[in-house]
Amino acid sequence: MSVIVNGEHTRLAPESSVGDLVAVLELPDRGIAVAVDGEVVPRGRWDRLLHNDARIEIVTAVQGG
DSSP states (O other): OEEEETTEEEEOOTTOBHHHHHHHTTOOSSSEEEEETTEEOOGGGTTOBOOTTOEEEEEEOOOOO
16 A cells, blocks of 8 residues: 655555554654644544555654744
8 A cells, every 4th residue: 555644655554554654654652743634643543544545744743942
């Protein structure tokens, strides 16, 4: 399956979830926000399955002042 993450095509195994994607990208499971097709997916729902050509945006929180 192919999805688009922050504008880049990414290949995933069929029936991958948001959590699977986060793991494949080796991202922390805290301090990030994930949106699929324009809808924010709360961490508690990262078992949501992705579909081919899903558009995913991932942003990382940063501290600053």
